[in-house]
Amino acid sequence: MIPFQGCGQGNGAGPPIWVLVSSIIIQMMVAMGFGFECLTAIDSHLVIAQCFCFVDDTDVIEAGASVDHSGEDICQSVQAAASMWAGGISATGGAINPEKSFWWLIDFAWDGRKGQWTFRRKNQLLRLQIPGLSVMKSLEYLMTLLTLEAATWVDIMSPVLQVCLPKAGICRSFPRDMVLAPLKFQGLGIPHPFGSQVSKHIETLLRHSTNRTKTGAYLEAALQEHQLETGTSFGIFQQDYCNTAVLASDTWIKRVWKELENMDIYVAFDSPALPLQCVGDALLVEVFMDLEVNQDDLKWLNWCRMFLQACTVSDIVTADGRCIRQSAWRGERDGIHRSPYQWPRTV
Known part of the structure; x- marks a missing residue:
């Protein structure tokens, strides 16, 4: 068994070390043919992706070779990709933590009555966890991907404000229009989550396309x-x-x-x-x-x-x-x- 050779929790050199190690493993995955690739619909430009990495978290992607491949068709290659990634982590002195590892199968089925494709399986619904005082920042991390209605955001914020407003010395039934109004209009300056969500969407569309x-x-x-x-x-x-x-x-x-x-x-x-x-x-x-x-x-x-x-x-x-x-x-x-x-x- 290969002994663990991690750089240690809290080590300032940890992020650059992980960049170096993960780059080699990603190239290994590319060489073995794992990942996702397609041609854009109109101008046939090649789009590829092997994985998405953020600090020490990685989402490994495996997709069918054509649009006609079903979820069952790629199960074997998905297992091979997972094994290859885990093997690369092990070979470089690390290990996969099963308790923090998850997988999702995304496939579609034709609904003849509605005339549209629907998801074949429904995975766990996204759950928002509100950690301490960083409520809005925690919600902001999710807003780029979420497309919730304004009324849904009001429902999400309601229990948060019920708890947080009294702790700030403010009546829990304080008018919500004032709670979410800017400070210059004598509000509490808490940004409306729906407005923040829209801003995140526009920023994503413009920033990534421009850059x-x-x-x-x-x-x-x-x-x-x-x-x-x-x-x-x-x-x-x-x-x-x-x-x-x-x-x-x-x-x-x-x-x-x-x-x-x-x-x-x-x-x-x-x-x-x-x-x-x-x-x-x-x-x-x-x-x-x-x-x-x-x-x-x-x-x-x-x-x-x-x-x-x-x-x-x-x-x-x-x-x-x-x-x-x-x-x-x-x-x-x-x-x-x-x-x-x-x-x-x-x-």
Whole structure:
């Protein structure tokens, strides 16, 4: 058995030592082919990720080789990745703590009644722990990923304020508008958690996209996937939520889109456009919307479009543009049309 050779708890050199050690283990994982990789939906740029590290915490990622792979298909490779990571930690003098190690399987199933993909498994719900006096700071750590409604934040803050206000010498029933108001307006200066959440979302979108970080690359990939999914000539944040939200999968970006539109906040991103193929061509989704089909019909028409991997009218018509091809009428893909895009899983 290899003896532990850690640098010791509280050692100031611990973080840089972990950076050096983890870098070698990550390169080992890359060499063995573990991790996640995909092409962005429209411009086919490669997006890769092996793990996410923060100080001494690491999230190791393993994904299927294609969109058609299910959770069961990758169980063996997930076990191999976990064993490889644990082996790398052991070889460098450390060890995995089972009590602090967790795993999540994320997969989707098609719901034919709702016409959308849903999570196959529901893991433990996120629980907020309020440690002592650092309540707001603890909540802020979570806000980037959370997309809670304002009313939900009020419910979360209610028991916190019930306890904390009396300890500060303030009546526990003090008007909440004053509690959450800025000091310059004679409030208590406690930031409204919903406002802080929105600020975190905007900061994440702008900072990572501008600085071209890894997170920015993941956001760009998700934005392109949504644009291909909605089939319009604009990025998702430039679209009207009430018109095309029904076409988009339920993701963090979709929820932030709804949040920003409800607050009349406009965020623009430069994304590759879905080009037309010839004079007189048009995007299918925009044709459907011009015909004013209802939301249910629009959703199912869009699923047919995605199954056929078609964006424009020219993708489903004959060469002279006069007739829709028989294969499109029958809902069958053929070898005539070859899409240049990376399409999601369809049924």
